[in-house]
Structures are given as C-alpha cells and as structure tokens.
Amino acid sequence: LTGAGGFLGWxxxxxxxxxxxxxxxxxxxxxWAHLPQVVADADAVIHIxxxxxxxxxxxxxxxxxxxxxxxxxxxAGGRPVRIVxxxxxxxxxxxxxxRSKAEAAxxxxxAAQATGGQLVDVLLPNIFGEHGRPQYNSFVxxxxxxxxxxxxxxxxxxxxxxLHVQQAAQALIDGLDATAARxxxxxxxx
Numbered sequence: 324l325t326g327a328g329g330f331l332g333w334x335x336x337x338x339x340x341x342x343x344x345x346x347x348x349x350x351x352x353x354x355w356a357h358l359p360q361v362v363a364d365a366d367a368v369i370h371i372x373x374x375x376x377x378x379x380x381x382x383x384x385x386x387x388x389x390x391x392x393x394x395x396x397x398x399a400g401g402r403p404v405r406i407v408x409x410x411x412x413x414x415x416x417x418x419x420x421x422r423s424k425a426e427a428a429x430x431x432x433x434a435a436q437a438t439g440g441q442l443v444d445v446l447l448p449n450i451f452g453e454h455g456r457p458q459y460n461s462f463v464x465x466x467x468x469x470x471x472x473x474x475x476x477x478x479x480x481x482x483x484x485x486l487h488v489q490q491a492a493q494a495l496i497d498g499l500d501a502t503a504a505r506x507x508x509x510x511x512x513x
Contacts, residue, residue, distance in 0.1 A: 324348065324349050324368075324369045325389070327349030327350055327351050328351040330455055331371050331447075331488060332351075332371045333454065334453075334491070335491075335492040336349055338496060348365070355392070358392055358396045359395070362399075362404065363400045367405040367407065368404060369496075370406060370431065373424070382419050384423075387423060387426045387430060390427035390430040394431055397440065398437060398438060401438065402438060404438065405498075405499065406431050406434070406442045407445060410425075410427075410444050410446050412484065443501050443506060444504060445494050445508070446506070448486050449462070449463075449483055451463035451464065452488030455488070485510055486510045491508060
C-alpha cells in the first residue's frame with residue numbers, strides 16, 4: 324500500500340486491517356527505497372502515493388515518477404501483480420494534475436500488461452472525511468476550519484462531486500477483486 328501515511332492511505336490501511344484478512348505492507352516516503360523488496364512478495368499493489376501540491380513542474384513530473392518506481396518494482400519481480408491505482412477524475416481533464424495522473428495510469432497499465440498483471444484504475448472525485456487537513460486534503464476540511472475559527476470561508480457556487488474517504492478506501496479495496504479495469508465510485512454532487 325503506497326502512500327500509506329497519507330489521508331486516503333491511512334483510511335485504506337485501517338479498513339483493510341479491520342475488514343479483510345489481507346496482509347498489508349505500508350509503504351511511505353520513509354520506506355519508499357524498499358519498494359522493490361516489498362513488491363517482490365506482493366500479490367497486489369494499491370498505489371495511492373501521489374503528488375498533488377507543488378510547482379507545476381513538480382506535479383507534472385511527480386505522479387509519473389512515482390508510477391515509474393512502482394512499475395520498475397513490478398517489472399523487477401517478473402511476475403503478474405494486480406495494481407489498484409488511486410487515480411482522479413481530474414485525469415480526464417486538461418490540467419497539469421490531471422495529465423500527470425493520466426500519464427501515471429498509462430505507465431502502470433503498461434507495467435501490468437508487460438508482466439501479465441492487471442491495472443484497476445479507480446477514478447476518485449474530491450474526497451472528504453475524518454482527519455482531512457484544512458488547506459490540503461479537502462475543501463470540506465478547509466470550510467469547517469474557517470467556520471470553527473469564526474472566519475468567513477470563500478464560497479464558489481458550483482457543483483462538486485464528493486466521496487467520503489471510507490467509500491474511497493472501499494473502492495480501492497474492491498479493486499483487489501474487480502473484474503472491470505476501471506472503477507468510478509458514485510459521488511454525491513453538492
């Protein structure tokens with residue numbers, strides 16, 4: 324489970340532990356260098372680690388680079404591995420983040436196909452929920468933080484698809500057994 328220390332990774336790791344018998348090996352920034360050894364023994368990789376903040380160049384290069392690392396670890400193992408990728412609905416849009424997520428998906432798909440594995444591409448909308456950090460994980464957390472501090476939040480009046488982080492985690496877990504190559508979890512537009 325890459326990105327196991329982040330918002331979605333933490334929820335996914337705990338949900339896997341609570342509801343399944345899977346042995347979960349968390350991979351974080353601190354253990355990223357051990358990715359090839361971890362993947363060598365894995366039946367599946369849930370790839371959540373990603374870059375969603377930074378300069379345009381950092382975001383543009385970041386997600387494909389992380390995907391290359393995962394792909395390299397899978398190819399080094401030389402056997403089929405299922406990859407469940409925490410992608411974004413932004414991957415279908417023409418923006419830097421979306422293009423970087425789409426490129427990462429292409430690289431992961433190629434690695435899975437080269438080894439006889441499968442990519443399950445989970446396109447997630449905006450996520451909110453417990454332990455979301457204001458000004459980082461979710462505009463919902465930011466809105467709540469502003470209200471708690473007695474400040475006026477900025478409101479853009481447009482529909483936004485939302486998914487609770489536990490539903491997002493479940494969609495990734497569902498990808499471990501899915502027959503479809505793509506999962507679009509149902510979001511609520513608010």
